[in-house]
Amino acid sequence: MTDILLFGATGFAGRLTAAHLAAHHGDLEVVLAGRDADRLTKLRDELNPAWDVAVGDSRSAADMRALARRARVVINCVGPYSLHGAELVHACAEAGTDYVDLCGEAPFIRRTIDAHHRTAQESGARIVHSCGFDSVPSDMGVFALLRHAGEEMERVTMVVEKLRGGLSGGTIDSMRAVSAEAHRDRVVARLLHNPYTLSPVPAEEPWLEGKDFEVTRLDDGRWAGPFFMSMFNTRVVRRSNSLRGQRFTYHERWATGSRVRAWALAGVTAALFLASQKPALRRLLPAAGEGPSEKQRAKGHFSFTHHGVGRSGRRYSCTVAADGDPGYDVTAMMLSEAAVTLLHHDGAGGVLTPATALGAPYLDALQAGGMRFSCR
Structure with missing residues (x-):
């Protein structure tokens, strides 16, 4: 073997x-x-x-x-x-x-x-x-945060601070397949929008304040928009939490600084999902099996920070970062x-x-x- x-x-x-x-x-x-x-x-x-x-x-x-x-x-x-x-x-x-x-x-x-x-x-x-890239930085960032804190969390929010990299044709193809399946099947649509869809017993999970796709303000006062991968990453992290027997809430946001930029990001995110569905627009996106050149990929990087509030009220953070195209x-x-x-x-x-x-x-x-x- x-x-x-x-x-x-x-x-x-x-x-x-x-x-x-x-x-x-x-x-x-x-x-x-x-x-x-x-x-x-x-x-x-x-x-x-x-x-x-x-x-x-x-x-x-x-x-x-x-x-x-x-x-x-x-x-x-x-x-x-x-x-x-x-x-x-x-x-x-x-x-x-x-x-x-x-x-x-x-x-x-x-x-x-x-x-x-x-x-x-x-x-x-x-x-x-x-x-x-979906969903190791999110999931392992929470793992590292919990190990560092040594106590249970009340809530954790992952904030995208920096991100540069191309979307693969395979990722676009998967987005299209998921959306098409949800359009055909109401059961799939409900699964897709259930924040605890991957959890063992969704009904037993904690109530979530806020939605995955929204414009909001972070604890430090900065404005933030939706992170296009959050509708999936959050489900994986919430399954991890449940399998570990933990009940803290988890969200993901993209820090933009200003409110205008946050709403602009929301518009771009919506346009990305729309483009993945429409044949005329899909030609503008990479096809499956395609991706950026090695030179383009070398310019990629990301930095995410997980902010946690423990049961004691103490605040913790863990930044996950890497150089190179995150999606490749x-x-x-x-x-x-x-x-x-x-x-x-x-x-x-x-x-x-x-x-x-x-x-x-x-x-x-x-x-x-x-x-x-x-x-x-």
Whole structure:
């Protein structure tokens, strides 16, 4: 059995992930998997000739079972996951194979929780969605804040201070798929708008003051607008909180300084979602498999600060930052290190989150990979 199997290796995110594994974990046994044997072989020869290749169709249950049985950990870079992820998650849950992906589709994750959480608990498989820019900085930032504070929180707000980076075609494709599914199915629409849609028992969660998409003022008086990833990130963090038995509230905002900028940000965010849905406007956005050049990606960076208020009334903060495009190079590092952490550290199975499945060893790996966590 090989160490790691990377499915979707020849896509944009897959190639970056494979390159990170080759550069930083070249001693591991890796299988590059996808649909095109020639492209996989070419990539393998470029990165590490000792690696193997495998071919499989994401919609074939037999193919996905065969891939899941080949490795201790599977990385899935093939999205939208609502269209291409179900069979591989099912296969890994049944085989007891650990699994990570870049999924930012809450309805799909809700379905995997309902269908596979108990199976994964029994098989020992750790199914860990959202191991990229959505939602590692959010989830692991809260983890670092809690570890620093040493007390339970009443509330935590993550504030985007700086962000520069491109949206991947895969992310746009996932946004489109989620919105289209919600438009067709009222049940999915309700799941999408439920702030606790990924929590084990949503009805038992604390009441939330404020909405995910709103213009508001922060505790320090600055104006803030909506963060376009908050409708997903917040659900992941709230699932982590619930799995840990904690009940603090969690929100995400984007600091703008002025009220005018906050409303402008709200307009841009709405336009982004609209553009992902309209064929005429979608041409202006990157297609799946496309992304910025290496030179453009090198200019990317982000800085998020988690502000927490403990049960004692004391205030804490933890800033998470990294250089490089957060949606590409930093995501490839986060995804790769999640898989390697699973490979080297045991834990209980289930459909989990980055923080609850990976914890302190992953925090160490992220810092070694260039992410900075500064808690006060």
